[in-house]
């Protein structure tokens with residue numbers, strides 16, 4: 333048997349971007365935000381796209397998740413070439429396979445945490461009982477089991493973001509996108525949120541792609557892509573393994 337068969341192959345990328353280009357026009361001036369960007373992202377990992385404000389992180393996330401079209405290049409998500417999907421197919425793909433977590437939580441003021449999480453599940457066509465069961469499981473997974481009847485006004489910022497994560501998680505998406513999920517939170521709550529995202533990747537095999545300019549997150553990702561001026565400057569595994577870091581924080585019995 334050749335050496336090529338003895339090593340365990342790394343899993344196929346769930347997201348593949350090839351020579352992705354994007355420009356925006358402002359008046360007569362056109363500025364290129366992404367310059368022929370190429371990358372692969374795999375499941376079971378929390379991949380962080382880090383870089384200064386304005387370097388193109390959110391634009392890249394929007395393109396990889398199918399929210400925005402690229403001007404050139406290609407994006408394959410779970411084997412689908414996104415530019416080849418009609419608007420309806422793209423909407424269906426995003427509903428069935430992706431979850432989103434945003435900086436501003438995007439919760440409905442009048443709904444309880446449980447109702448917020450159930451809502452997208454009913455859009456997906458799940459029956460009432462299944463939706464409720466999944467919503468409860470997801471809220472428990474993010475530590476909000478006892479607070480699921482509360483509305484956003486009764487929850488802290490960190491708890492609101494955990495509701496938003498539970499809402500994304502309950503869909504059981506293969507791809508979970510997070511845009512600056514910790515920037516409205518203090519250090520302790522930011523840490524909880526990033527640990528939850530990391531656990532979701534590890535426990536469910538989800539591809540978790542997070543963009544942030546928060547340098548505190550770097551040590552908690554499995555992989556960090558550093559961006560600047562619309563290009564990826566480096567692609568590395570942080571020196572502190574998140575698993576070791578979280579084990580180090582376990583209180584001694």
Ligand SMILES: Nc1ncnc2c1ncn2[C@@H]1O[C@H](COP(=O)(O)OP(=O)(O)OP(=O)(O)O)[C@@H](O)[C@H]1O
Nearest residue numbers: 356357365383384385386387388389390391392545
């Ligand atoms: N719809 C748009 N129209 C015009 N310019 C845009 C648009 N969206 C983004 N840009 C510009 O593209 C550049 C990159 O923006 P983007 O939001 O992707 O950066 P970012 O790295 O996520 O920044 P931040 O960390 O501040 O969120 C910025 O200069 C921004 O002004």
